[in-house]
Amino acid sequence: MTSENGLSQVFEITGRDFNRAGTISTKIKEILQEIGIAPSIIRRAAIAAYEAEMNIVMYADRGKVLLTLTPTALRLDVDDEGPGIEDIELAMQEGFSTATDEMREMGFGAGMGLPNIKKNADEFEISSKAGEGTSIDIVLYLNQEVQ
């Protein structure tokens, strides 16, 4: 998928910046609405983007989301610089979380973030290096036929 015939936009996220948390997924949602993507797909994309954004805000030092949109697919490439995930398989399990009490008090850290991203995506890839960072790439198909 190239961005030649599509739109691509980068959003920077600062770790631990809870004041602005959620603004990126809102922006992405608005872009998709303006383009006229189906509401059901927008909703899935917005939830995935939000969870990915919150993961960066909660755990990483900084990160970015690259939104790429072509007439057939919507892609989110999320990369962060941070502690990384030691055991990805474990992190993908529902209910598993390393969130602090403080984060849980704010309503996060239910261990649903990564599973939720995967659930809302048609393609999902995750890789991580402990001490360096995590990268998540997801794709949502825009045409029903592609599925």
Add this chain to the structure above:
Amino acid sequence: MNHYFHSIRIDPEKCDGRMKCMRACPTQAIRVRNGTASIIEEKCIDCGECLTVCPSGAIVPLTDPVGELSKFHYTVAIPSPALYAQFGRQILPNEILAGLKELGFNDTVDLAFLCGEVSFAIQEHLREYKGPKPIISNVCPTVVRLIQVKYPSLVDHISPLDIPRELAAREIKKEKAKEHGLREEEIGAFYITPCPVKMVSIRQPAEKEKSYLDGAISISDIYGPLLSAISGGAKHKADYRESLESICILGIGWAIVGGICRTLRLRNSLAVSGLTEILEVFHDIERGKMRHIDFIEAYSCWQGCVGGSLTVENRYVSYNKILKLIETLEFEEIKACPDIREVRKRYAKKYFFRSGVLEPRPLKPLDTDLASAIQKRKQKQDIYESLPKIDCGACGSPTCLTFAEDVVIGEAKLSDCLVQVARASIERPGQPAGSSRSKIVELKPPGPKAKSKKADRRKR
């Protein structure tokens, strides 16, 4: 494209193009071109923010004059409980209802009682409800339209129960038609409204073909005549306690934000007022952050319906009046309350449910062709990056981002950006402004052109 009816009109003769409405609009539906404001119909949700801030009185609400009554054989006034909060404690609801009759209505309906019934019905509904949570109250038509336009994925959250004013009109028409041997069309049901958006929900209901109501008369229009009708009719003065007997404690709270939740004693409910606050809450619902909340009541006006732009009393004062009234009712142990068993019976018969289906009303995309829409969004971003991003509004669009969109769809020209024009002339001080970037500078700023004649006239 559908044509949308709106309760707000801008009078181009009175408009001075001062842009306050454009900046206040929460959905960026207003543009100022050639010194005059206009509303983009499909974006407007009839919240009335523009009406409140207009310094020239150019934005007028479209409600019915009292004269509309003569069209019907029999007329009924259905006042919003917010009307009760416009008067002092010595003027109680039963006198207000009597006063309305003196103004020419054949009958009146106290909506508070029906509000109470709907409160019970909401409780019933929540007990068996298995759909997406939270349920969002549909009492404020602006909120319903906001969801249809900006949060289409939340349409399924909107309460399926009809609003008290519609139910009241439906029932009273049946009843009076029988009583007086009239056809239902011969009976006019008029809502006494605290805000202009109710007019829209009557002329163009969000979910059905036709409203049961026939019109809306603004509280501010009727207040003066009503006050003199009440003070003139001393014969209606009744005993204080007796006057309270008819007021439903559950329903009176519908006039203020938090009133429904408070009287229902729901454990997991939220009450929100003011559009900016509502936007934040709706964002959170969309992200799935509010699934533990059962019910949300949201009003576009601060403090709820008592804060409507067509009320007379200060919204905080009238908010307090409703609270005091509820307190008094509690103290006097007045329980003019609907019978819960009766409500349950009717709930089971679908008495309280809306007839139509609410559909999302998402904004028109940049282009109907997906590939072109993507290209246009890209262009919009590129233009936006070149703009000063200070949202000064001088171009006539509320923000730099909306301006970029207006340029892409051909509603504005890049040269309308005065900041860019000014920068261009500073960068090339020696040259006459038009020489190198003629496309940008030869155009005059958008504002005063059309206005200059008018302004001159005033000076003289």
